[in-house]
Amino acid sequence: MSVRDLASKALEQGQGVLRLAPNWVPRSFCVPGRRIKLHPDDYYAMGGARGGIDERWFASTTAADNGPLTSEHEGLSMIVIEEGGRVEKFLLAEAINELKGAIVGDRVWDGHGGWPAYAKFFDNQGALPHHIHHKDEHARLTGQLGKPEAYYFPPQVNNHGGDFPYTFFGFAPGTTKDQVRQCLLNFTKGDNKITNLAQAYRLEPGTGWDVPPGVLHAPGSLCTYEPQKASDVFGMWQSLTGESIISEELLWKNTPENRMGDVDFLMEILDWDLNVDPLFREHHFMRPRPVRPLDEMKSEGYVENWICYRSSEFSAKELTVLPGATVTITDAGAYGLIMMQGHGAMGVWPIESPAMIRYGQLTHDEYFVTEAAAKAGVVITNPSKSDPIVMLKHFGPGNPDLVIE
Numbered sequence: 001m002s003v004r005d006l007a008s009k010a011l012e013q014g015q016g017v018l019r020l021a022p023n024w025v026p027r028s029f030c031v032p033g034r035r036i037k038l039h040p041d042d043y044y045a046m047g048g049a050r051g052g053i054d055e056r057w058f059a060s061t062t063a064a065d066n067g068p069l070t071s072e073h074e075g076l077s078m079i080v081i082e083e084g085g086r087v088e089k090f091l092l093a094e095a096i097n098e099l100k101g102a103i104v105g106d107r108v109w110d111g112h113g114g115w116p117a118y119a120k121f122f123d124n125q126g127a128l129p130h131h132i133h134h135k136d137e138h139a140r141l142t143g144q145l146g147k148p149e150a151y152y153f154p155p156q157v158n159n160h161g162g163d164f165p166y167t168f169f170g171f172a173p174g175t176t177k178d179q180v181r182q183c184l185l186n187f188t189k190g191d192n193k194i195t196n197l198a199q200a201y202r203l204e205p206g207t208g209w210d211v212p213p214g215v216l217h218a219p220g221s222l223c224t225y226e227p228q229k230a231s232d233v234f235g236m237w238q239s240l241t242g243e244s245i246i247s248e249e250l251l252w253k254n255t256p257e258n259r260m261g262d263v264d265f266l267m268e269i270l271d272w273d274l275n276v277d278p279l280f281r282e283h284h285f286m287r288p289r290p291v292r293p294l295d296e297m298k299s300e301g302y303v304e305n306w307i308c309y310r311s312s313e314f315s316a317k318e319l320t321v322l323p324g325a326t327v328t329i330t331d332a333g334a335y336g337l338i339m340m341q342g343h344g345a346m347g348v349w350p351i352e353s354p355a356m357i358r359y360g361q362l363t364h365d366e367y368f369v370t371e372a373a374a375k376a377g378v379v380i381t382n383p384s385k386s387d388p389i390v391m392l393k394h395f396g397p398g399n400p401d402l403v404i405e
Contacts, residue, residue, distance in 0.1 A: 006088060007095035010081045011102065015347050016373025018103075020336070020366040021078040021089055022357060025055040025064050025120070029236075029246060033123040035157045035223040042359035046071070053359075058394065059336025059368045060118035061093035065232040065253075075232070077118075077336075080362055092368065104334050105371030108396050116145070117314040119227040119336060119394040121157070122219070127164040129246050130194050130218040130238035133211075134254060138269050139233045141256040149228035150286070150308040151219070152208035152316065156340045156353075156390065162221025163242075167209070168198040169217050169284070170275035177267065184237065184263045187251050191240040201281060208286040210310035214271025225338075227308050227316045227394040235266065286310060288318065291401075301325025302380075306402070307392070315399045319380075321389040326381040331374040332400040335393045339365035342389035344382040347373075351380075351389070369393075 001009075010018055024038070028051035032043045036056050043052045050069055057064070057075050064075030078089040093114070101109040108115070122128075133147035140146075151167075171180070175197045186192040195218070201209075203222045211217055216237060236250035252260055259265035277283060288305035290297065297303050301322050308316035321327055321344070343352035350364045357363055369378060382389045395402075 003090055003094045004098040006081060006090050007079070007099050007103075009083075010079050010095070011099070011370065013081065014349065016370045016376070017347050017349060017378065018092070018095075018368040018370070019080045019349065019364070020059065020092065020368055021080050021362055022366065023057045023060060023075065023077045024053045024359065025057055025075050026050040026053045026066070027055060028066070029244065029250070030054045030128065031125040033125045033162050033221060033223055035159065036121045036123045037354060037357050039356055039358045045359035054123045056121045058119040058338050058366060059092065059115070060120075061096060061115045062118050062230040062232060087362070102372070103368070103370050104396065107398065108334065108371070112397065114230075115396060116230045117227065117394060117396045118230055119225060119316065119338070119392070121223060122226060123157070123223040124219075124221055125162050126221055126242050127166070128219045129236045129241040130168060130198065130216055131234050131236045132216050132269055133213045133231075134233050134235075134269055135213040135271070139231065139254065142254045144233040144254055145229060145231040146213045147229050147231040147233050148212050148311050148313050149226055150208060150210045150311060150314070150316070152225045152307045152318075152392070153203055153205045153222045154225055154340055154392065155205045157223040158205045161203070164221045165203045166200040167203055167217060167220040168195065168200050169209070169211070170199060170215060170277065170280055171197050172199050173276070173278060175276060177272065180270070181263055181267060184251070184266055187239045188248055189239075192238065194238050199280075206288065208307055210284045210286060210308070212271065212274060212311070214269060215274050216270065225316070225392055227314045229313045235269065237266075284310065291317065298322070300327060302327045302329070304329070308394075309402060310404060312404060313397045314394060315402045316392060316394045319391050319393060321380050321382045323382055323384045323386055323388060326379065328377040328379050330377040331369075331393075331395070333395050334369060334371040334374055335395045336368050337366065337391050337393045340390040340392060342382060342384060342387045344380060344384070344389050346380045347378055
């Protein structure tokens with residue numbers, strides 16, 4: 001059966017809602033925080049050379065860029081279809097290429113030719129190294145897209161804060177470009193001490209941050225839900241994190257060949273004004289915002305909050321369906337979702353939040369809702385007498401429901 005036929009059948013069976021398989025991604029420079037529900041024996045299931053699995057990607061049509069050992073389809077989400085006792089999996093990206101606006105909506109397809117966003121968990125025991133994501137103008141020099149992103153720290157997967165629940169954003173007041181440039185020149189000398197120039201912010205479960213491209217940042221050790229533009233472009237600017245040396249190769253990742261070794265190119269990637277903004281917290285911190293008056297939503301059996309709402313490239317909501325309630329939720333655009341808590345039904349599908357997942361196991365906790373299904377309204381039933389259903393939903397660019405303040 002062709003991908004087109006499989007995708008059409010999946011849309012028909014799911015009534016516009018596609019079931020996705022868990023999509024695990026390792027990072028060789030990270031130690032897993034072990035909060036993303038993977039079985040304890042499986043965090044190194046892809047082999048020690050690949051590093052620990054500390055990420056799970058959601059509704060992704062973006063391939064992970066993990067160097068020469070990257071496996072086929074790494075980072076790419078798979079649609080699951082079951083029929084007559086047989087299970088088939090095929091790429092969400094291929095299905096979208098075949099059915100286009102029937103999945104992502106004509107607005108997104110006509111404007112972007114695909115699904116230009118995804119979300120992930122990243123789950124690290126310690127802090128990540130200081131790194132930067134390129135703007136479009138710099139990323140396109142190596143055939144990539146720029147990468148704005150945002151963070152939300154779900155309480156359900158943050159039973160502990162890890163080793164360093166603080167994130168560095170930008171530079172302290174008074175930092176000069178010459179000081180930053182010298183840190184880059186010192187990258188191969190051990191500790192380049194770029195953290196001496198940085199500002200850290202304590203992380204709080206149930207809140208989040210907006211991170212535009214060009215902002216130097218070192219994410220802390222909370223397990224993080226991260227919606228973002230469809231790209232895996234970055235450069236590492238910190239040479240020593242904890243006791244781990246960062247490869248110089250990662251400093252120059254996504255640098256065009258003719259600018260390799262040119263520190264001036266790295267400095268061009270930096271958005272200086274954003275990095276030294278004295279009101280960075282005021283401009284980029286995010287507390288949840290109700291999508292409607294709370295009393296109205298609760299009377300209908302649910303609560304929904306915007307959790308990522310400062311970027312036009314993507315957005316995200318947290319939906320809570322109260323115990324015993326059946327609700328119909330409408331949205332103006334397609335979205336990927338991951339279950340965080342509870343169990344029940346969503347349209348024709350069972351939904352549940354598993355306590356533990358084996359590597360390679362299929363689940364019923366992740367779905368992609370097409371634009372047509374989102375606009376028509378998704379019926380969600382929570383049969384529990386005590387446990388709410390909680391899910392996180394990420395949307396693509398230009399969400400008609402979002403008003404950016």
